Amino acid sequence: MSFLSDLNPSQREAVKILEGPVIIVAGAGSGKTRVLTYRTARLVQVGVPAYQILALTFTNKAAKEMKERIAQLVGSSSKSIWMGTFHSMFARVLRLESEKLGYGRNFTIYDEQDSLKVVKNVMNAQGISLQQFNPQAIRSRISGAKNRLVGPEEVASQAVDQFDEVSAKVFARYQKAMKRNNAMDFDDLLVLPIHLFEHNKKILNDYQERFRFILVDEYQDTNKAQYVLLKQLAAKYKNICVVGDDAQSIYAFRGAEIRNILDYQVDYPEAKLFRLEQNYRSTKTILAIADSVIKNNVDQIPKNLWTDNQTGEPVAILECADDKDEGIQIAQRILEDIYRLKLDFKDFALLYRTNAQSRSLEDALRKNGIPYTIVGGIEFYQRKEVKDVLAFLRVLTNPLDNESFLRALNCPNRGIGDVTVERLQAFAERKGLSLLDAVHHAAEISHLGARTRGALLWVGDFFKRHQHLKTIMSMSEVSRTMVDELGILRQFKEEGTPDAIARWENVQELLSAISEFSSEHPEANLENFLEEVSLVSDIDNWDDAHNAVTLMTLHSAKGLEFPAAFITGLEEGLLPLFTTVLGNKELEEERRLFYVGITRAMRNLYLSFAGVRYRYGDVTYPSPSRFLDEIGSERIQRITSGKHSSFSGDEFSGTRRSNRRVRAEGSSDYFTDPIPDYENATDTVQSLQVGMTVHHDVFGKGRIVSLSGTGESMKASVEFSSVGRKQLLLKYARLKVV
DNA sequence: ATTAGGCGATTTTTT
C-alpha cells in the first residue's frame, strides 16, 4: 500500500476502485500514465494473477516503460501481464487461434505497402484499370470499411457510384487473396479476433476469463473495431478501465472515433468517472495558451486544467522569412537557451505537421553543429534493400506468402520480368499452387526461355535449401547465409557509391538486429522477429537517453514531454493542413493536434511560421495560421529576425494581409522574385480557392485540394471522383468553377 | 519479345 503515497488525492481516488467500469478523463500532463501504472501494480498487489490483466497502450515503448515501472513496484511477477498495443496483443492472440479462422500460425503481417500491392494484383486480375480507379483510394476505402466492421457485401449494397462498386468487388477478392497468402493486414489483427469471438462463444468465454481486468490508455484514439473488441472481452466481468483525453484525439483520419470516449458512460451507465485536472508538466503560461486554443472546439468533455507550477516565460512566436530562416532562428534559440537556461540538447523537441518539414530544420541544425535525431520519416524497415531481405525471410517462414515471393523473385536482378511473372501467376492459378510451389514446376510452364526457366528453378532451389537450413541453424545464421548467397552485400560494395554504401550498411544493420533480437529472446523464432518488425512504430525506436534534439511529427509526440518545444510551420495550409475541404470536424482535429503540441512543453514554448515556404518543389506564400489568432495576446512575445519586440496586441490576421510588406523588408534572395498580385488579379484562374468544386473537360468533377506556384506555373492538386488526385498546371487545365 | 535502366513526378498524420 505504501506506494499510494506517491499519488495526489484525485489520482489516488482513480486507483482505489479496482472493479467495475471506470473512466478516467485525464488532461494533458496530469499523471495519466502514472495512474495507469499504479492501478495495474495494485491489481497485482491485491492478488490478481498478472496473466489476467490486459493493458493496452498506444505504443510498444509506453508498454515497455510501464512494465519496467510496475516491476519496480510489485516485483517480477508482473512480467506476465499482457501489455502492449492493440495490434501486438491481438497478433499474439491470433498466433494461438489463427487456425480456427482458416489461417496458419505462421501468417505474415502485411504493412500498407504490401497490402496496396495485393489490391493492385487483384485489380489487374479483374481487368480493372489502375488509371481509372486509384488503387490507393480503393485500399483506404477497404481499410476504412474493415475498421467500421463493414464487409464487402455491405459496401456493395451501399454503393452510390461506380467507385464504390469497384471497391466492393476488389474488397471481396482482396480478402480471399490475403487468406491465400496466409497474410493479415493491420486491420485484420483487430477484425479477425472479433469474428472469432462472435462465432465461437466458447473461445470468447475463455478470453473473458483470461482477461478479467482490462486497462486501456489513449482511449480517445480507439476505432470502432477496437471498441467492439473491448466490449466483447469486458462483457462478462466489466472490469474495464479506460483513460483518455478527448482534447487529444488526433487519429480520426484512421478511423478513431472520439465518440468512444464521449459516450463511455452511455455504454457503461454504472461507470465511475474520475477527472485528473492538475497538470504537473507545464508552466501557467503554456497551460493558459493551450486552454485558449482548445476552447474553440465545441465537442468536448468539460474540464478545467490547472497547475501549481510557476508562471514561466512568455511563449515566443518566431516570425520567419522562409523555411530556411525558420531553421536558423530555431537553431539560434536552442543555442541561446542552452546557455541561458542550462538546458541540454535532449531537452528540445522540434515538432511539425508533416515529415517533409524536417529537411530545412535539419540543415540548420547541422550547420550549427547541433546534434539531432529524427523520429519517423523514411523508416529503416521501409527501405527497399531491407524490405527485400525481409521478403526472403518471410517466404522462408510462410511459403504461401506470394507477395513477398514476388518481391524476392527478381532480387537481385536475374532476368525475370513482368511477362514471366504473369506466366508464372497464370500457371500457379491453373494448378492451384502457391508461387513458390509453381516455381518448382518451372519445367512445365510453356513459352519460357532457357535462361528464364533456369532462373526460376534456381529461386525454387534457393528456398528449398534455406528452408532446410532453417531447421538446423539459428535464425541469425540462416539470415546471414541467405544474404551471403544472394551476393547483395558484395554487389553494394563493388558499386561503391555513397548510396550503395548506405544500402550495404542497412542490410548489415538488419542482420545485427536479428542477432540482437535472438540473444534478447532466446526462445524466439524468425516469425517472432518478423512480427516485431511489422508492429514497431518509429517512436518505439526513439532513444531518449541520447543527448540530441528530437525532431518529429505532432502525431508522434503524443504522450511525450520536453522542457522546451518548438511547434513549427504555423501556417494556413500546413497547420491546419489543407487536404480536401477542411470541414469543421477536420479543423477541430487540426486544433487538437496543435493542442497536443503545446502541451508537450514544460518550461518553454516557441511557435514559428514562415512567409515563404517551399512545398512540393514550388514556392508558396502562406499566411500565419488562424490558430495564432486564438492565443491570448498578453502571454506572447513576438520575435522577428532576431529582434525581440513585445506583442502589441494586433491580431495576426493583420500580418496575414501584409505578407508582401514582410517580404519587401527582407534581404534574402527570395524577395527579389516578382511577387504575384493575387488581390488585383482579374483572371478567373486566380479566383480559384482550395476546397472549390471544379469541372475539368477530361476528368470531370473534382475538388481542389491545394494550390501552389505562381503566375504561369501555378498548379492545383485536384481530387477527382473518377480518377483520384491529379496535379494540373492551371495555365492549361481550364478549370471551371461549378 | 523481354528486361533493365534512366528519368520525371510525387509526399498528411500511422498501428
Added chain:
DNA sequence: ATCGCCTAAT
C-alpha cells in the same frame, strides 16, 4: 528516396 512510365539494350 521511391514508384511508375518510357525507351534503349539484349
